[in-house]
Amino acid sequence: MLIAAAARGLYFAATMLLFGDLAFSLLIHAKLPVILPPRDIKLRWSALGVAAVAGLAWFLMAVAGMAGMLDVQAIIQTLTATLFGQLFILRIVAMTALALVLKRHAKLAVLLALIVLTLPAGTSHAAAASPAGFTAIGAILDATHLGTAGFWIGGLAVLLQLHRRGEPNILLALSLFSEWAMIAVLLLVMTGLINAASILLGDAGTPSRVYLIVLGTKLVLVAAMLGLAAMNRFRLMPQGNDKVIARNAARELSAGVIAVLLAGVLGQLQPTL
């Protein structure tokens, strides 16, 4: 279970970083011509590599869990006869396409990274817990949750890259990030609450204690991230204190990655008993 949870968490952390990095870099390119967006190709390739390896490990663990064994027959059955397997094939196709366009086509790369990040929403707990069997509602909410979290986390990574290279207009980038991140965080929190409510409250069973502890820890981390973001936006930004802002952003990013890894654990736990 722990390996599957770690693989799932790493997959989401890597794809969020990749999507957010590409999306916010594109936004800077479009809105702030005075800033050259960071293009850390090594970081992007590393994130894609981690996503590929973690995604494969997650797939193999899921096959073993479903079939009770891991052999070629079970792998073929999963790929051809389950929704998870079919979405996995789509993810591989999207990842391959992303690898091909990563250096050249920024807009297409953002779209493909979003697809790679959000496709697993189709087999999420939120999708399964959709009311009256409308899987699409839960899947769309979960995809929104993943996409907005990705923008937040990857955007922070871009800000840190700008700080590291001593970008003189970093406060402009921070201001742009704040505008978009506020909308993203609002959607993130809203979809997170709806997902948690439909998974836990829609069930006649008792919520699992372990699930609640992990979920509670994740919420504490997200609250801490919100606190740091608010401090950056409303206190430090008007003072132009970019050193402390960067330190807070690094802390925010660390908390975000841990929260995503915990989300990987939540995906493997049984929410109710």
Added chain:
Amino acid sequence: MKTILIAMLLTTIAVPAWAHAKLQSSDPPANSSVKSPSLIRLVFSEKLEPAFSGATLSDAAGKKIPVSASVGGATITLMPLSLKPGAYNVTWHSVGHDTHRITGNFSFKVVP
């Protein structure tokens, strides 16, 4: 925007839903006494992955009874030939789209 918000809020209304494919009901029900059933139906809380879901029927001695089984939507159906009076046990395993496997069993009695 208002429509989207209303749609989102509607999703939180408590319609029974589970994140794993749990057994919701069965016919015959667990621990019931019935006349020889022509089929045994297990209804789960969400759609199943037919490739990895199924059920078997065994008698009181644990001997497996040959049955024709089918999995469709959220239901597993077993069609046994006529069952003699006695105790029977249904052992099931379910996998939902979330890939998590759940197992369980229940018993019922066939009376003359």
